[in-house]
Amino acid sequence: MAAIAADLQQAGLWLTESKRVAALTGAGISAESGVPTFRGKDGLWQGFKATDLATPQAFARDPKLVWNFYNWRRELLAPLQPNPAHKALIRLEEKIPQFSLITQNIDDLHRRAGSKNLVELHGNIWMVRCTRCHLVSRNEEVPLPELPACEECGGLLRPHVVWFGEQLDPTILDKAVAAIRSCDTMLVIGTSALVQPAASLVIVAKEQGARVVEINLEPTPYSHKLDLALQGKAGVLLPQLVERLE
Ligand code: OAD
Numbered sequence: 001m002a003a004i005a006a007d008l009q010q011a012g013l014w015l016t017e018s019k020r021v022a023a024l025t026g027a028g029i030s031a032e033s034g035v036p037t038f039r040g041k042d043g044l045w046q047g048f049k050a051t052d053l054a055t056p057q058a059f060a061r062d063p064k065l066v067w068n069f070y071n072w073r074r075e076l077l078a079p080l081q082p083n084p085a086h087k088a089l090i091r092l093e094e095k096i097p098q099f100s101l102i103t104q105n106i107d108d109l110h111r112r113a114g115s116k117n118l119v120e121l122h123g124n125i126w127m128v129r130c131t132r133c134h135l136v137s138r139n140e141e142v143p144l145p146e147l148p149a150c151e152e153c154g155g156l157l158r159p160h161v162v163w164f165g166e167q168l169d170p171t172i173l174d175k176a177v178a179a180i181r182s183c184d185t186m187l188v189i190g191t192s193a194l195v196q197p198a199a200s201l202v203i204v205a206k207e208q209g210a211r212v213v214e215i216n217l218e219p220t221p222y223s224h225k226l227d228l229a230l231q232g233k234a235g236v237l238l239p240q241l242v243e244r245l246e
Contacts, residue, residue, distance in 0.1 A: 007228050008237070011213045012244025014227075018184035020098040023089060024201055027105060028190020028216060032083040032235040035076075035107050037190075054163045063156060064146045070159050071143035074125055078142050082113035085189070085234035088242045090114050095245050100179035104191060104198050106161045119176045121168055121198060127160035136160050173197060180204050186212045190234050193220045202226070215241075 015021060027037035052058060053069045086109050093099040093116060102119045103110050108126050110118050128148065129136045132155025139148075139157075148157040162168055176197075180186060186205040193199045202222050205212050212226040215237050223229040230237050 004230065004232065004237075007230055008240055008244055011228050011230065011241055014185045014211045014213070015092070015096065015241070016245050018096060020100075020179075020183045021092065021096045021185050021187065022100045022102060022179040022183035022205070022210075023092070023187040023189060024180075024191065024198060025089075025101070025103045025105060025110070025189045026191025026193075026198070028192075029085045029103075029234045030080075030083070030105055030107050030109050031190065032085065032233060033080045033107075033109055035080060035105075035109070051164050054161070055165055056163055057165075059158060059163070063158075066158075067144065067146055067148070070125065074142050074144070077107050077125060078140075080107070080109065082109045083235045085238045086110055086113035086115075088238035091242045092245075093117065095242070098182075100176075100183070102176045102179060102198075102201070104195065119172060119179070121162070121172060121176060123159070123161035125159060125161060128157040129160040130155045131158050132156070168197065176201060177204065180210075181208055183210050186210050188212060188214045188216075188220075188222070188226070189238065190216060191220070193222045 027035065031037055053066050059066045089101060090113055100117050101110060101115050102121060104121050106122050106125045108124055126138055126140050127136055128139045130150035130153060133150060133153040135150060135152050150157055180201045181204060183205060188202055191198060193202060202212060206225060214220065214223055214226050214229045215234050219229060
């Protein structure tokens with residue numbers, strides 16, 4: 001326990017000295033809100049892997065099945081609330097002169113917690129996009145019709161999220177890279193750091209001289225390259241870390 005206290009103290013010092021902080025979060029920050037992670041044991045739906053359904057090919061082949069999957073996720077997410085980890089990042093945003101939050105999550109929990117400077121790399125489950133006129137809008141209906149139609153042109157709507165095999169929106173990615181390129185300290189919270197480009201953002205931070213602190217239940221492929229790897233629950237460690245800022 002003494003080691004983690006010393007690590008928290010050190011990480012708190014780095015944050016106190018930092019004018020610019022960038023936090024990258026993954027599914028692990030929402031686990032304590034009840035959101036299943038991707039690579040944990042509960043990452044399945046009716047025997048399907050998310051990777052089988054969250055693809056343009058699956059949507060072209062069977063849009064009803066893909067919308068059933070997203071309606072299941074929307075119904076599951078609707079009642080869930082931000083946890084102490086999400087809330088600790090709000091306090092961090094208030095304390096650090098320039099704080100950027102970059103998330104791979106589409107669960108909207110950072111936005112619900114009140115995060116302002118938020119970059120959603122993979123989109124948001126409550127946003128829909130028309131496949132015909134490309135209108136993007138927020139829609140919190142639960143569930144949506146099996147084949148929801150665009151109010152503007154009647155075209156088929158799809159979730160406004162990044163599917164496997166799809167490119168990220170370049171303007172959103174540029175915003176994330178700019179934040180990482182200029183930060184003094186980067187926090188990497190609850191991500192297996194397996195999926196690009198999020199994983200390479202860690203390298204970008206290290207190469208530009210930022211200190212990188214990881215918070216995760218277990219080591220990741222990048223842990224050994226980082227300045228500190230705090231092992232434990234984000235909902236426990238993040239509030240303790242933020243308390244250490246003067
Ligand atoms: P993963 O499920 O791959 O990894 C979740 C990470 O969170 C793991 O490293 C866990 O050890 C850690 N973790 C779990 N519970 C935690 C807790 N309470 N506190 C701290 N850490 C915890 O999810 P991601 O890394 O977010 O992409 O996955 C990245 C992307 O892969 C997702 O955005 C998604 C997926 O394919 C798309 O949908 C495009």
